[in-house]
Amino acid sequence: MNRLEKIESEQESETAPAPVIDSLAPIRDMVSACIQCGTCTGSCPNAFAMDLTPRQLWYNVIRGEKETIFHSKTFSLCSVCYYCTLRCPRGLPLTDAMSALKQIAAKENLAPYKKSVRFYKSFMESVRRHGRVREMEFMTLYFMVMKNPLLPFRFAPLGMKLMSKGKVSVELPSKGSGTLEAIFRKVEELENS
Amino acid sequence: MGELGAELVEIEDWTCCGASAAEATSYLLSLSLPACILAKAEKMDDTSQILVPCSACYLNLKKVEEISRNNIELLNKINTVLQEENLHLQGKMKVRHLLDILARDIGPAKIFANLKSPLTGLNIAPYYGCQCLRPYSVFDDPEEPRSMEPVIEAVGAKIHPWDMGGRCCGASHMTTKPDVALELVAAILKAAKGADAIVTVCPMCQMNLEAYQKKISGMSGEDLSMTILYLPQFLGLALGLSEQDLRMDLNLSITKAFRDKLNRTQISADIHR
Numbered sequence: 001m002n003r004l005e006k007i008e009s010e011q012e013s014e015t016a017p018a019p020v021i022d023s024l025a026p027i028r029d030m031v032s033a034c035i036q037c038g039t040c041t042g043s044c045p046n047a048f049a050m051d052l053t054p055r056q057l058w059y060n061v062i063r064g065e066k067e068t069i070f071h072s073k074t075f076s077l078c079s080v081c082y083y084c085t086l087r088c089p090r091g092l093p094l095t096d097a098m099s100a101l102k103q104i105a106a107k108e109n110l111a112p113y114k115k116s117v118r119f120y121k122s123f124m125e126s127v128r129r130h131g132r133v134r135e136m137e138f139m140t141l142y143f144m145v146m147k148n149p150l151l152p153f154r155f156a157p158l159g160m161k162l163m164s165k166g167k168v169s170v171e172l173p174s175k176g177s178g179t180l181e182a183i184f185r186k187v188e189e190l191e192n193s
Numbered sequence: 194m195g196e197l198g199a200e201l202v203e204i205e206d207w208t209c210c211g212a213s214a215a216e217a218t219s220y221l222l223s224l225s226l227p228a229c230i231l232a233k234a235e236k237m238d239d240t241s242q243i244l245v246p247c248s249a250c251y252l253n254l255k256k257v258e259e260i261s262r263n264n265i266e267l268l269n270k271i272n273t274v275l276q277e278e279n280l281h282l283q284g285k286m287k288v289r290h291l292l293d294i295l296a297r298d299i300g301p302a303k304i305f306a307n308l309k310s311p312l313t314g315l316n317i318a319p320y321y322g323c324q325c326l327r328p329y330s331v332f333d334d335p336e337e338p339r340s341m342e343p344v345i346e347a348v349g350a351k352i353h354p355w356d357m358g359g360r361c362c363g364a365s366h367m368t369t370k371p372d373v374a375l376e377l378v379a380a381i382l383k384a385a386k387g388a389d390a391i392v393t394v395c396p397m398c399q400m401n402l403e404a405y406q407k408k409i410s411g412m413s414g415e416d417l418s419m420t421i422l423y424l425p426q427f428l429g430l431a432l433g434l435s436e437q438d439l440r441m442d443l444n445l446s447i448t449k450a451f452r453d454k455l456n457r458t459q460i461s462a463d464i465h466r
Contacts, residue, residue, distance in 0.1 A: 082327030182277035
């Protein structure tokens with residue numbers, strides 16, 4: 001089974017699995033000094049679209065409420081702007097904590113984050129194969145794993161525009177030279193050991 | 194950069210920094226990919242600094258620079274990964290953002306000295322985005338950035354007063370959560386009304402601001418089309434480079450109103466020469 005099929009077929013988990021309890025510990029350490037002041041929420045450009053505000057998310061992280069955390073959209077809506085990190089009066093690495101939650105969602109392949117996780121994994125697959133991202137390949141991989149026949153149409157107008165300007169080259173997915181294969185493999189080995 | 198007397202050397206066999214995708218999947222991978230690039234750059238002769246023309250790439254590389262100076266344990270782990278490619282990171286490269294170099298190393302005086310056609314009368318909204326400002330405030334105020342202003346004023350243009358310069362464009366949300374990202378960009382475009390163009394210092398912000406204007410105008414019920422230029426393109430216009438040299442044909446949003454005003458500015462500059 002190639003890696004793309006793997007992205008597709010990995011068992012999606014509706015509930016946060018047991019190992020998450022342990023992987024939450026380092027994130028709890030990051031935010032344990034939170035005083036619940038809400039500066040992060042007030043600073044977040046995406047808070048309007050979140051179900052839990054960032055402040056509420058940290059509360060749940062501290063309490064280890066993994067079911068609540070991993071059913072909430074909040075951390076996947078972080079666009080990594082670093083306003084909360086900049087303004088946190090306790091100097092907590094809040095953006096890094098958001099990313100750490102995304103990493104758990106990707107690793108555990110949690111169903112509620114399928115769209116973002118598959119998008120990021122498709123991007124990384126193209127980089128793994130060629131060393132640099134090939135936009136056309138990356139989006140083709142993404143459409144393939146999303147299996148939504150209507151999805152490509154949403155991107156068609158922009159795609160055509162970019163192609164007509166020669167800003168993306170028309171290349172179908174290929175194996176590539178595996179430029180970064182060794183690096184990716186070593187990272188996986190170290191992370192799973 | 195050539196017009197301003199700076200010479201750039203491309204890093205051989207450079208690879209992707211991981212963008213925002215690596216960090217969303219694996220922490221170690223998000224450090225190892227930029228580390229590969231820095232290690233390759235370290236091998237080059239007579240090079241101690243790396244200019245990064247994208248804010249997301251800049252932050253990824255900058256993070257690894259900081260780790261290589263302050264966290265030996267993590268640096269060793271990264272080097273274990275790099276060994277697979279026979280690379281080794283020492284941590285001697287200085288990571289610099291394009292805007293930092295334009296604003297502080299080259300500076301407005303040198304830009305003014307090379308001015309060929311002043312852009313007098315143009316009203317420019319400087320857009321910085323997030324990751325060249327935060328979390329590392331190296332060359333500007335992360336809350337109220339101003340570093341682009343002297344550079345823009347050096348070519349005769351005026352600054353559009355706004356407080357959206359450091360706001361988020363939504364980054365990759367534009368693909369996976371378009372409803373959210375379109376809101377963010379709509380707010381930026383609305384605040385830019387009255388300016389002749391927004392000038393950016395990151396290709397990702399550039400794309401988000403320019404590619405969805407029709408959709409956002411429809412959503413907002415008002416015309417929000419706005420010229421979006423990458424800072425080096427904008428400066429190039431004043432330094433006498435042609436639109437062809439600046440590859441303005443590749444921009445997705447240059448309005449007719451902007452072109453007309455630019456032509457008038459350039460004609461009046463020719464008359465006064």
